[in-house]
Amino acid sequence: MGILGMKSKSKATSINKIVTRRAFIVGGFQFALLAGAVGRLYQLQVLDADRYKMLADENRINLQLVAPLRGRIFDRFGLPLAENKQNYRLIIIPEQAGNIKVALKALSRLLLLSEYEQQKIKKEALLSKNFLPITVRENLSWREVSRIEVSSPELPGINIEVGDSRYYQFGSQAVHLVGYVGLATKQDINKEKDPIISLPSVRVGKNGIEKHFETKLRGKAGSRQVEINAFGRVIRELARDDGLPGDDHVLTIDMGLQSYAMSTLGDESAGCVVLDIHTGDILTLISSPSYDPNMFTTGISQGQWDLLLNHPRFPLTNKAISGLYPPGSTFKMMVALAALEAKSINPNTSFFCQGHITLGDTKFHCWRRGGHGTVTMESAIQKSCDVYFYEVAKLIGIERIGEMARRFGLGNSVGIELPGEKGGLVPSKEWKQSVHGTPWQLGETLIAGIGQGYLLATPLQLAVMVARIANGGVAISPRLIQSVYRAGKIIEHTKKPAQTMNISPADLAIIQRGMRQVTNSPGGTAYKARIQNSKYLMAGKTGSSQVKRISELEREQGGYKNEDRPWRDRDHALFVGYAPIDSPRYAVAVVVEHGGAGSSVAAPMARDILTEVQRRDPARKESVRKPFATLPDEIKKSYGYPVAKKS
Numbered sequence: 001m002g003i004l005g006m007k008s009k010s011k012a013t014s015i016n017k018i019v020t021r022r023a024f025i026v027g028g029f030q031f032a033l034l035a036g037a038v039g040r041l042y043q044l045q046v047l048d049a050d051r052y053k054m055l056a057d058e059n060r061i062n063l064q065l066v067a068p069l070r071g072r073i074f075d076r077f078g079l080p081l082a083e084n085k086q087n088y089r090l091i092i093i094p095e096q097a098g099n100i101k102v103a104l105k106a107l108s109r110l111l112l113l114s115e116y117e118q119q120k121i122k123k124e125a126l127l128s129k130n131f132l133p134i135t136v137r138e139n140l141s142w143r144e145v146s147r148i149e150v151s152s153p154e155l156p157g158i159n160i161e162v163g164d165s166r167y168y169q170f171g172s173q174a175v176h177l178v179g180y181v182g183l184a185t186k187q188d189i190n191k192e193k194d195p196i197i198s199l200p201s202v203r204v205g206k207n208g209i210e211k212h213f214e215t216k217l218r219g220k221a222g223s224r225q226v227e228i229n230a231f232g233r234v235i236r237e238l239a240r241d242d243g244l245p246g247d248d249h250v251l252t253i254d255m256g257l258q259s260y261a262m263s264t265l266g267d268e269s270a271g272c273v274v275l276d277i278h279t280g281d282i283l284t285l286i287s288s289p290s291y292d293p294n295m296f297t298t299g300i301s302q303g304q305w306d307l308l309l310n311h312p313r314f315p316l317t318n319k320a321i322s323g324l325y326p327p328g329s330t331f332k333m334m335v336a337l338a339a340l341e342a343k344s345i346n347p348n349t350s351f352f353c354q355g356h357i358t359l360g361d362t363k364f365h366c367w368r369r370g371g372h373g374t375v376t377m378e379s380a381i382q383k384s385c386d387v388y389f390y391e392v393a394k395l396i397g398i399e400r401i402g403e404m405a406r407r408f409g410l411g412n413s414v415g416i417e418l419p420g421e422k423g424g425l426v427p428s429k430e431w432k433q434s435v436h437g438t439p440w441q442l443g444e445t446l447i448a449g450i451g452q453g454y455l456l457a458t459p460l461q462l463a464v465m466v467a468r469i470a471n472g473g474v475a476i477s478p479r480l481i482q483s484v485y486r487a488g489k490i491i492e493h494t495k496k497p498a499q500t501m502n503i504s505p506a507d508l509a510i511i512q513r514g515m516r517q518v519t520n521s522p523g524g525t526a527y528k529a530r531i532q533n534s535k536y537l538m539a540g541k542t543g544s545s546q547v548k549r550i551s552e553l554e555r556e557q558g559g560y561k562n563e564d565r566p567w568r569d570r571d572h573a574l575f576v577g578y579a580p581i582d583s584p585r586y587a588v589a590v591v592v593e594h595g596g597a598g599s600s601v602a603a604p605m606a607r608d609i610l611t612e613v614q615r616r617d618p619a620r621k622e623s624v625r626k627p628f629a630t631l632p633d634e635i636k637k638s639y640g641y642p643v644a645k646k647s
Contacts, residue, residue, distance in 0.1 A: 065195060065221050066243055067201055067202050067222075067243075068218070068220060068245050069164065069219065070084055070166065070203075070218065071213075071217040071218075071219060071246025072249075073178055073209055073251065074248065074251065075250075075258075076250065076252055076623040077254070077618075079170075081174050081251070082178050083166075084164040085166070086162060086164065087139055088140040089138045089140070089161045090111070090137045090140055090148065090158070090160055091134060091158070091159055091160075091161055092104075092121065092157055092158050092159075093130075093159070094125045094134070097157025098156065100125050101122070103158060104118050104121060107136070110144075111144060111147070111148065113136075117136070138298045139165060139297070139298055140160070145160055166181045166203055167294065171292045172262075172292050172293075173258060174258060175207075175292070176286070176290065176320065177209060177251070177253060177258075177285055177480070178293065179205055179206060179210035179211050179293070180205075180206055180210060180293035180294075181205055181206060181210050181297065182297075183299060184204045192204075194221075195221075197218075204218070208318075208418060209249060209251070209418070209480070212418055213247075216246060216484070217249070219243060219245045219247075221243045222243025223243070244487070247486045247491070248484070248486075249481060249483075250482045250485070250623075252276075252283065252481070253282065253284065254283045254613075254616065254618040256616060257274065257283055257284050257612060258284050258286065260609070260612050265286060265288045265590075265605060266288075268592050269319070270287075270288045270590065270591060270593060270605075271318075271319035271320040271323050271589075271590075272284060272286040272320065272605070273286075273320050273460050273462075273478075274463070274588050274609060274610075275463050275476075275588075277476065277584055277585060277587050278619075279476070280477050280496075280498070281479060282479065282480050283619070287315075287317065287318045289311070291316070318418070318420055319459065319591070320458065320460055321418055321421040321422065321459075321460050322421060322458065323422075323459065323593075324422055325456065325545055325572050325574070325591050326451055326456060326457075326572070327410070327451040327456075327457045327462060327543060327545065328544050328545035328574050328598070329384045329386075329450060329451055329544065330451060330466075330542070330575070330598075331455060331457075332384065333465075333515070333541060334408060334410070335389050335392055335393055336381065336389075336510070336514075337503065337508075338403070338404035340377075340504070340510065341503075341504065341507060344392070344396050345392060347376065347377045348377075350375060350376045351374070351375060351387060351388050351391045351392075353374075353386075353388060354387070355369050355387070356371075357390045357391065359443055359446065360443075362443060364386070364447075365386070366385060366387045367544070368383075368385075371387065372385045377510060377514065378513055378514040378517060379514075381514030381541065382523060383524070384518075384541075384542060386450045389449040392449060393445050393448060394442065394445060397445060398428060398448055399428060401448060405426045408465040408468050409464035409465050409475075410424055410426050410457050410465060411425060411457075414460060414477060415477065416460060417479070417480045421458070424461055425454055425456040426455060427444075428440075432454070451543060451545065459591045460589070462574070462576050462589035462591070463576070463587055463589035464476070464477075464478060465576065466576040466577065466589060468501065469508060469512065470578035470584040471584065472508060473508055474500055474501065477498065479496070481493045482623060512539060515540055515541055515577070516539045518539065518540055519537075519577065526575065528599070529606075529607045531579070533611070535580070535614075537581045537582075538577050538579035538580070538607065540578070540603065541577070542574070542575055542599045542602070542603055543573075543574035543576070543598045543602075544574065548565070548569045563596070567594050568594060569594075570594040571594070571596055571597070572591060572592065572594060573591070573595030573602040574598045575589070575599075575602035576589045576590075576606075579613075580614060586614065586619070588610050590602045590603075592605070
């Protein structure tokens with residue numbers, strides 16, 4: 001028993017040792033696991049807490065761009081030309097609406113939706129998350145809003161949001177100045193590198209001031225922090241920065257005069273510019289026919305675009321700055337000044353006009369078939385005698401003529417704050433050789449002497465030319481921007497210093513007297529279109545530029561009359577002038593495409609416009625300095641303007 005007891009005891013001890021060892025190992029392993037877990041938890045919750053909190057916040061918090069309010073555009077007296085109008089937008093949220101097809105059918109009873117619109121919405125609903133809103137239509141009328149709001153209990157998931165859209169109060173009357181906005185294209189996005197223009201609510205400038213000053217008008221984007229759930233649904237807004245609204249631009253334009261001039265041109269295909277001859281302020285800049293920029297705000301249809309694109313009188317073209325026309329007889333002042341400066345002739349030098357001049361085997365005709373008889377410089381300007389200027393051009397040559405024309409603003413762009421300006425053309429011997437590969441001919445000099453041939457100019461350039469004649473030879477530069485406002489603070493627009501052109505005052509006086517006689521003396525080409533009111537008398541020069549060359553046979557048969565030709569083959573009608581004659585302040589240029597005679601078509605238009613601008617006298621009136629003063633405080637605040645604190 002003793003031996004057996006000892007063996008049993010020994011065996012039990014061994015077993016206990018084994019159990020203890022195993023327990024120790026297991027316990028140690030468990031302890032190690034526990035320690036590792038505790039260490040890992042310590043690392044996660046203490047050491048790396050900030051890192052994982054940041055990662056969690058990145059999944060929970062979303063940073064979104066906020067589009068700033070676009071800067072507005074005003075005329076010189078504070079009339080809004082481009083502003084941000086409240087926009088009622090109709091949206092549908094698929095998850096709330098349920099069956100999209102049924103919801104759209106119900107909505108169609110209140111709002112006419114085309115099959116194309118419905119299919120577009122259905123397609124968008126399939127591609128996007130069902131809790132995200134889909135835009136059905138923008139710029140709802142108040143009647144449409146009312147109708148939908150009344151029926152809202154029967155339209156689950158269909159709501160009306162209030163946003164902003166661009167609005168042009170004067171529509172077609174100022175579109176070639178102001179321009180318009182539209183959705184950003186892929187090219188715009190790639191070019192700008194600004195993510196804000198990718199937002200569906202943001203529009204970018206496509207033409208005019210809207211395009212030229214796009215960056216300044218756009219402003220700086222804001223941002224907002226929103227909390228989202230695992231499905232991407234916005235739970236709440238955490239923080240918001242509205243960014244910086246775009247700069248407000250005040251133009252030199254007198255919108256009242258702009259509207260008047262637009263109605264004066266009527267349905268003609270024409271361009272017109274009115275300038276302040278001392279400051280260069282553009283008071284009116286018109287291209288006709290025109291179009292409504294508001295149709296571009298929410299997206300123009302293909303049909304509407306095709307109508308504009310294929311219109312025979314090109315409403316999309318800004319004829320005032322990019323329409324190129326032979327200046328015709330309005331160019332004769334340049335020829336006369338070049339001859340006077342060269343001392344090739346004096347004011348009393350006369351030539352006899354018998355109705356034509358012969359050069360070799362070619363006849364160069366005067367517009368008056370019977371001729372003007374003996375004419376001097378002033379009477380040649382008054383009667384617009386072609387033969388006189390043929391003779392003068394032959395004496396001085398194309399180089400002198402071209403040099404004088406360039407000094408007066410022709411042949412180069414004037415640098416207006418609008419896209420698309422054309423520079424025109426004042427030819428030279430070198431230019432013809434390089435472009436056409438042939439030498440200059442004397443006959444081409446004669447043709448240039450009456451403003452035809454290769455010569456091309458825009459209405460804006462012609463207005464600058466006559467303004468420099470009227471102001472005594474000061475090289476004013478036209479401008480459109482009067483001032484810029486940023487958050488209520490005015491930023492003065494830098495004016496280009498005007499320099500003298502070193503033109504003899506005596507020579508200019510001769511030209512001015514001739515232009516006076518054009519409109520105020522019997523026999524002047526625009527005498528019938530003169531201003532009757534002695535307070536507002538104008539001086540000017542008529543012009544007609546040939547579109548289709550007249551053959552000798554046509555001339556003999558009398559088939560060259562404009563009224564007998566198709567519209568596109570008729571001469572362009574031109575007039576340049578200034579007023580008042582004793583103390584000039586305003587210059588005008590009118591070009592009517594295929595209008596015929598400048599004396600009977602363009603001159604009466606210019607007369608009415610010059611009369612109105614003198615009556616209004618915008619250059620001497622106090623223009624806007626602190627616009628927007630009458631706006632409500634909440635509107636001022638939204639644009640960054642200081643608001644007085646209420647006591």
